[in-house]
Amino acid sequence: MASNSAAVFGSTGLVGSFILSNLLATGPFKPVTTIARRAPKAESPNLNSIVDADTNKWPATLIGLSPAPHVTFSAIGTTRAAAGGIENQWKIDHDLNVEVARAAKQAGVKTFVFISSAGSDGLLAATSPYSKMKKGVETTIKELEFDQGIIVRPGFILGEREQGRFVEGLLKGFVHGLSYLGLQDKIGQEAEVIARAAIRATQLADEGKAPSKHWVLGQSDIPQTQLNHYNTLITMAARPEIIGSEAGPEKPYPYKMEGKVISGFGRGSKELGIPTANLPVDDALTPWIANIPSGVYFGFASLALPASHPDKPSSTAAEGAFTVFPMVMSIGYNPFYKNTVRSAEVHILHKFGQDFYDAHMRLLILGFIREEKDYKSLEALIEDINFDCEVAKKSLAREAWGEKRGKSHRQGERRAPQNILG
C-alpha cells in the first residue's frame, strides 16, 4: 500500500470535484484514482480515472486497486429529484456509500473521509429521510473502525453545481449576505472550503493530530481546518523556485481566459505596491474556472494596449495588436482580505508607465504555484507575492516554456509562438 495514494468517489459532484482538483494541484497524493459514472473534468498525469456506469461494480474495483489507496474520500450524493424519488436517493446516498466504505476497509484503506451533512446528528436525524441516510453511513464508518474515520458535516454547500441551480443561486446570495454578520461559517460553507478542510484533516490525522479516531468536523470546524491548511501547509523554505517539467506545461494546462480589464478594490497598487489587473470571473465563458483550486498561477498575458499608451511598442503600432508579457496571477477569495466573491487578478511582470483599464487582455495559464493563504501581516503577503514573481520568471525562462521568446517577452514586443499561445 502506497502511503501517498488516494481514491475519490463523487468526483464529478460539487465538493468531490474540488477534493479532486485540490489533491491533484497541491497534494502529495500520487496517483489519485476516481471511480465514477463519468470522467471527471480535472486532468493530470497523476489522475487514474476509472469510468464505470455500473455502480454495483465500484466496491470490487476499489478492492482491486493496486496499490490500495491510503486515503479514500466519498462525496457521493444526489438529490431526490435527480434520483427520481426518495427510494432511489437512498440507494445512492446510503447504500452506495456504505458499500464503498466496506470495500475500502477490505482494501486496507487507512483513512476514510465522508462528506456528510450538518443535519445528521440533531433532531432532524430521526425525522428527515435525508439526515437518516447520512447518519446511517456515519454509523457504518464508525463500526468499520478505520485507522482514521473523518466525517465532514457542512451546512448549505455553496458553489456552482455543474447543472447550475436557480434556488441554490438564491441561497448562495442569502448566505453570502450573512457573511457580513459573521454568520456564514455557521450556516453554509463554500464547496472548495469544505474540500480543503477534508484534505487538511487527512494530513492532520497522518501527523497524529486528529482529536479522535472517529473525527467529526462540524460547520464551524470546516473554515477553521482549511485556514490551518493555509497557514501551515506551505512554508517559504519548502517552496520550489521552479514549477513544472523541463519538457513544458503539462495537462490540464494551458487554461485560457480573456476579457476587458476591470477595477478591483484598489488595494493592489496602494496597499501592496503590486498592481493587479482584474478580469471578470465568468463560469459560463470559462467553465474550467469553477473547478480549479483557488491559488496562485503563472503564464503569459497578451494585452491590446491603445495606441496612446506609453508601453505600446512601435513594432505593434496597429490598434488591436497584442503585446505579450509574463505574468503571475491569483484566482480566489484573497483570504487576507476575506473577499466573498472570487476574483482573477493578474500582476504583469513589467513596469508600466500608465494604467490600462478597459484594454483587452488574454491569459494563457501554464501552471500552479501555490494555494492562497491568510497572513499575519501585509509584509508577509508582499514577501510571498514577490517570491511568486521570481518563481514565474524562472519557470517561464526555460526553453519549452517560452524561453525562445524570452527577450521579446521582456521587451513585450512580439506575440508568443504558436506552440504556446495556440
Ligand SMILES: Cc1cc2nc3c(=O)[nH]c(=O)nc-3n(C[C@H](O)[C@H](O)[C@H](O)COP(=O)(O)O)c2cc1C
Ligand atoms: C501573485 C499573487 C499572489 C497572491 N496571493 C495571495 C494570497 O496568498 N492571499 C491573499 O489573501 N491574497 C493574495 N493575493 C491577492 C492580493 O491580496 C490582491 O492582489 C490584493 O488584495 C489586491 O486586490 P485588488 O486588485 O482588488 O485591489 C495575491 C495576488 C497576487 C498577484
Ligand SMILES: Nc1ncnc2c1ncn2[C@@H]1O[C@H](COP(=O)(O)OP(=O)(O)O)[C@@H](O)[C@H]1O
Ligand atoms: N504590472 C502591472 N500589472 C497589472 N496591472 C498593472 C500593472 N501596472 C499597472 N497596472 C494597472 O493597475 C491596475 C490595477 O491597480 P490596483 O491598484 O491593483 O487596483 P484595482 O485592482 O482595484 O483595479 C490595472 O488594472 C492596470 O491598469
